[in-house]
Amino acid sequence: MSGSDQSVVGQQGAGALVVVPTFNERENLPLITERLFTSLGDVHLLIVDDSSPDGTGEVADALAADDAADRIHVLHRTAKDGLGKAYLAGFAWGLDRDYRVIVEMDADGSHAPEQLHRLLAAINDGADLVIGSRYVPGGALVNWPKRRELLSKGANTYARIALGVKVNDITAGYRAFRREVLETIGLDRVESAGYCFQIDLAWRTLQNGFTIREVPITFTERAIGESKMDGGVIAESFINVARWGVQGRLAKLRR
Template sequence: MTTPEREPLTRVAVLVPTYNERDNLPRVVARLRSSVPDADVIVLDDNSPDGTGAVADELAAGDPRVRVVHRPGKEGLGRAYLAGFAIALEEGYDAAVEIDADGSHQPEQLPSLLAALADADVVIGARWVRGGEVRNWPGHRKALSLGANLYTKVLLGMRVNDATAGYRAYRTSALRTMGLQQVESHGYCFQIDLTLRAVRAGLTVVEVPITFVEREVGVSKMGRDIVREALTSVTKWGIEHRAAQVRALVQRATGRSPAPAPGLGRDR
């Protein structure tokens, strides 16, 4: 089978959502500028009460490759990334990168993700693959992440090992096919949502091993509501997926044409 020829990546937007990350942001931006000097860094600040937005403005004032989008308030990781994707699509970028502002995603590994994007539509910086690693996580955090990914993989029938990972690179051509206007997920579930959309759109999804390092400064945004949203949504999508498989088997057995699969994230 011939691999489709993909356009070279000449313009890359690195999206950095922030909420109370004033101490981490300058270091992360400096590392990004060193690791991918030809990329543009777009900080998406949700009106951080600790003054992160002002720190971001100072960084942007000293570097034309850095800019800041001031959002009205905290709306969740998913909404911030969707706003960043819209900018990347509107302004003609070839790729959009998701990266955390807390340093847990190492900017020095971004060139590896972008290199893999030469032969893919979506690249996930994966922890739970051969060569991947997580540092400074307690046992219960590892168990939660591994369990969530196993549950997602089995229930949704995907071959992706780290669907919850937040370090990613997308071709903007791929984003255009993924139905982003229907995305309603906000937190932890957002990454699963986009992974499933990419798989269902027939896109090439590649996992590249990374070393994830738990933040040293600040407080994690992971909360019970975020985990609950992910569990509820994945269970719902999984039931729909398995029900569609059963319907397809019944229809084949009775000689009828299969009905179209339910649309992800659409009102029904």
């Protein structure tokens, strides 16, 4: 299944909502916001803050109040229950407001807003889900610890083999979805988070007959703050991916 309507978003991002979850990102948030609107002036930004104790939510409110073009929106959540839940809340907010394309982007600067046009161009070219990939020709890693790189590449290799898919960077978090994908894939049943959340949504996208395209991006290690990745998220990913792979192969046998 591939989107049939071309030019879903305008050249400057009109019709697209960028969802940025935050937890203790008060220093990074103004920087990534400025870079985003310098790159694509017509996109809208939804900041989903999980009650950051460092005041990130207040910074987000100030950015929204100062934006005369009304492009910045803030969703305050009362619980910190994972990246996946924050994105799901952001997706629901965007779908309720009829955005044609919804984008995932990190607040820490690891996803370059200057490269967002690559994802949106691939959407306009007919893709249903576009992944900003570190592991296709032209993709790159900057200042990432070798341990994290090996973990990431290992997780992607494991997911490709277990699920039988051909996505090089299925754990990547820089993505653009057509709204039809998010309306179809059963977001109300998604319980996973972190690495696993990204794999889960890509797997559901493929299982529902949509197309995935990867475009190269440069992933840069955050300069401010600390990563939120932990061992529990990694263990969750390992178990769930194995289960999905078995379920997928059994479904093929039944057909």
